[in-house]
Amino acid sequence: MRAARERVAGSVANFVDERTGAAKFLKKSLNKVFPDHWSFMLGEIALYSFIILLLSGTFLTFWFVPSQEELIYNGSYVPLKGVKMSAAYASTLDISFDVRGGMLMRQIHHWAALLFLAAMVAHMMRVFFTGAFRKPREMNWIFGVALITLGIVEGFLGYSLPDDLLSGTGIRIAQAILQAIPLVGTYAAFFAFGGEFPGLDFIPRIYTVHVLLLPGIMLGLITVHLMLVWYQKHTQYPGPGRTEKNVVGYPLLPVYMAKAGGFLFIVFGVTAFLGAVASINPIWVFGPYTPTQISAGSQPDWYMGWLDGLVRMSPPLESHIFNHTISWNILIPGLIVPGIMFTGLALWPFIESWATGDKREHNLLDRPRNAPSRTAVGAMAITFTIVALINGGNDIIATHFSLTINQIMWATRISIFVLPPLAYVITKRICLALQRADRDLVLHGRETGRLVMLPHGEFVEIHEELSPEEAWTRTSHEQLAPIPAAGIDANGVRAKGVLKDRIRARISKGILQEQIAKPTAKDKLEIGDGHH
Amino acid sequence: MSNKELEPLQDPGLPAHAHRKADHDEAAANRAERQVAILFLLSALGTVLFIYSYIFIENNLYIYIPILGNQHAQQLFLGLGFAIALFFIGAGAVHWAKTLMSDTEVIAERHEMRSSDEDRAAFIATVKEEAGAVGLGRRSLIKRSLALSLGLVGISPLLLLRDLGPLPEDALNKTTWDEGVHLVTDPGNRRLRPEDLEVGAVAHVLPEIEHPEHRSLNSIAKDALLLIRIRPEEFRLDAEKLSWTYQGIIAFSKICSHMGCAVALYEQTTKHLLCPCHQSTFDVPTGAKVIFGPSARPLPQLAIKVDEEGYLVAAAPFNQAVGPSFWERKK
Known part of the structure; x- marks a missing residue:
């Protein structure tokens, strides 16, 4: 046998x-080796939810009718019987109420989309805070930023397809952003919508983009993303036996394969559970789209919420120059700020290596505390986004916490300038404090809480020395020195590009000067095994 | 400072491998095997539940579940069956990997991404040789004409997109409203007399057209009006705007001047209109001036009057484009 x-x-x-x-x-x-750490699963969750999206999405396309032609609904959802609506909305109702398992698949698809974006963001934070984007992985970071950007667009287009009152309002806002672009905006909007808003062309068009164009591009990017991870070998956290030159972990077969494959099913199972018990995007409650109606408390999905929050907090600025209108109140929050954010995100690996002067390959990850300035920049960006997100839900917060919209709006308008720098400073201080704590731990050991009375009556606490492995994990990182200020040479001649160098030296000093020196072998020897 | 002082602690190397119980205890290994099998069998039960729900639960059956409320039974049990079926395959596989598969950590060497110097030199030499053979360096006419045609060929697909939609022309400045067009209720399509509207009331209005059942969303998106009645002495408007009102009735475009949402919330006590999308707040007595939020312009006001039969009609078209701003919009 x-x-x-x-x-x-x-x-x-x-x-x-x-x-x-x-x-x-x-x-x-x-026999390929993969290092193991829970945070390496975040990217896996993103990958698996993408697979779930492809499968559940394909199922939905069998019944969804991407058309804005109007018809009279005659399905089994009684409250909307006889109501005039688009074929897209009616077919979404059919999927929800007349196709067995259709509602489940719709909800799985939507939950998986939320999970996909959440997992990508969490994965990106892991990569950012541990410095995994550094050379040689800058390209993969850029592919990742592209995937998140496309993911946001894809999600928005997806929840726009049912043509319900809520999503139609979202499309109206997207159309207004398009129309606000100087010079070409009106034309762009007319081309995208086949004329004036809403027209009859938009849903069929974004359908093709949603089910074919963007998933195709994303699939390609994901493939390249994974091939690079494969080829460059995964990064690993510092620890005993782990160096820049090796990778410590489990072989692909069988352990990694079984765990990763099993995890795909777990993610799918959890998404299916959410789809079964947690109602999401109940489009039958909103009703079909018409431009004259709106539901109070209109909210986009979470990954668009920060954008909506920025638009809401914008001051009422509009210029009129030579008989032309420029809507700063739409352009700044809707295009310029997000543009700067995503460009900065994509270029971050290069910005950082320019500022620190570090052009070497890195395969060992940073513990976030050991890169205080990077961690602080990350905290700053997260704070900015969260403040914007809070304002995106200001109407909901106002009704739940008995506040006025005005209070929340003004609080976030001020906070968006004040809190991010504050987050930078606080995070940096926390990182340095943690570095100090690491140093203390390595030099003096762990407090055991055991008090001992010495013969002469003094009480001391017993400190337990860290194992060599723990001590190594806390001290194996390297500490870069700031770039020395280049400038005037011995003959008093100004070097070329000296201003640029001075700026760079200044930034590098700001980033790297403040560090808690990690304990050396000598420090450790001097302390000896004293009980302090 | 001598180098000794800066010397870091020593790397103690990979810790010795700690074996699991199932690695040396046959009974523990068998137990683990049974656990994995139970997890897989749970998954099979999930699929049975799924099939049962699909075939035997009626589509119109709703059941009450605490916390969740009334649930569509078929969709709930389909989902639970599916979730169980999937989750426990995963749980079984992971448990299998964790208890029975080898957990010995392996060390693999890495290599710098950069190619060796010989390879790089050889590569550059090859490129130079090939490029030299093609003669790109010398034949600049070919190079330039190729660059030109490559640049131009990108125009074709862009041009092909031209027929996606018509040119805007004057469309955004036009609505159905014109002198003498009757105001009708939305919904209902009934003409309105001033006395239909009490002080403090608000009506949602569209222009009267010949076939209201064929009214397009495009026209609704520009024509929708809010009709609000307050006491005439409460208006703080200039003479022209005041003349556009009728006995305390004032008509505004319902399409937000910020991003085009329906400005559908009217607060009777404060006489404020609020757009639920971005909370632009408009003050009715002053002609929908923006008093809060991101909108930069008041809602356009439509001049109204009554015709000889006493019905409300538009006295003139809008004097500006309604809805969100655009580049060509006149002040």
């Missing part, structure tokens, strides 16, 4: 190898 099985496996392998020569590649690949 066993022999027969092995013979079949052997001949299959032989068949494949004689035609492709794959054995050499596969032998190497199956």
Whole structure:
């Protein structure tokens, strides 16, 4: 029995190898080593939710009718019987009420979309705060930023498709942003919508973009993203036995494969559970879209909420120059600020290596505390986004906490300038404090809480020394020195580009000067094994 | 400072591997195997639940579940079955990997991404040689004409997109409203007399057209009006705008001047209109001036009067474009 099985496996392998020569590649690949850490699962969740989106989305396309042609609804949802609506909205109702499992699939699809974006953001934060984007992985970081950007657009288009009152309002806002672009905006809006808003063309068009164009591009990007991870080998956290030159972990087969494959099913299972018990986007409650109606408390999905919050807090600025209108109140929050944010995000690896002067390859991750300025910049960006997100829900917050819209709006208008720098300073201080704590731990050991009375009556607490492994984990990072200010040479001649160098030296000093020196072997020797 | 002082602590190396119980205890390994099998069997039960729900639960059955409230039974049990079926396959696989598969950590060497110097030199030499053979360096006419045509060929797909929509022309400045067009209720499509509207009341209004059942969303998106009645002495308007009102009745475009949402919330006591999208707040007595929020312009006001039969009609078209701003919009 066993022999027969092995013979079949052997001949299959032989068949494949004689035609492709794959054995050499596969032998190497199956033994590929992957380091293990819970935070490395975040990207996996994103990948798996993308797969779930492809599967559940394909199911939905079998019934969804991407058309804005009007019809009279006659399905099984009684409250809307006889109501005039678009074919898109009616078919979404049919999926929800007349296709068995259709509602489940719709809800799985929507939950998976929320999870996809959340997992990508969490994964990006992990990569950012641990410095995994550094050379040689800058390109993969950029692919990641592109994937998040496309993911946001894809999500927005997806929840716009049902053509319900809520999503129609979202499309109206997107159209207004498009129309606000100077010079070409009106034309762009007319081309996108096939004329004036809402027209009859937009839903069919974004349908093609949502189910074909963007998923295709994203699939390509994900493939390249993963191939690079494969080829460059995964980063690893610092620890005993881990160096820049090796990778410590489990081989692809069988452990990693079983865990990753199992995890795909777990993510799918959790999404299905959410789809089963947690109602999401109940479009039948909103009703079909018409431009004259609106529901109070209109909210976009969470990944668009910060953008909506920025638009809400914008001051009422509009210029009229030579008979033309420029809507700063739309352009700044809707295009300029997000543009700066995403460009800055994409370029961050290069900005950082320019500022620190570090152009080497890094395969060992940073503990966030050991890169205080980067961690602080990250905290600053998160704070900015959260303040914007809070204002995006200002109407909901106002009704739940008995506040006025005006109070929340003004609080966030001020906070968006004040809190991010504050977050920078506080985070940096926390990081340095943690560095100090690490140093204390390594030099003096862990407080045990055991008090001992010495013969002469003094009480001391017993400190337990860290294991060599723990001490190494806390001290193996390197501490860069600021770039020395280049400038005037011995003959008093100003070097070329001196201003740029001075700025850079200044920034590098700001980033790198303040550090808590990590304990050296000598520090440790001097302390000895004293009880302090 | 000598180098000794800066010397870091020593890397103690990878800690010795700690074996799990199932690695050396046959009974523990068998137990783990049974646990994995139970997890997989739970998944199978989930699929049974799924199939049962699909075939046997009626589509119109609703059941009450505490916390969740009334639930569509079929969709709930389909979902739960599906979730159980998927989750426990995953749980079984992970448990299997964690208890029974080898957990020995392996060390693999990394190599710098950069190619070796010989490879790089050889690569550059090859490129130079090939480029030299093609003669790109010398034949600049070819190079430039190729660059030109490559640049131009990108125009074609862009041009092909031209027929996506008509040119804007004057469309955004026009609405259905014109002198003498009757105001009708939305919904209901009834003409309005001033006395239909009490002081403090608000009406949602569209222009009267020949076939209201064929009214397009495009026209609604520009024509929608809010009709509000307050006491005439409460208006603080200039003479022209005041003449556009009728006995305390004032008509505004319902389409927000910020991003085009329906400005549908009217606060009777403060006489404020609020747009629920971005909370632009407009003050009715002063002609919908923006008193809060991101909108930069008042809602356009439509001049109204009554015709000889006593019905409210528009006295003139809008004197400006309604809805969100755009580049060509006149002040």
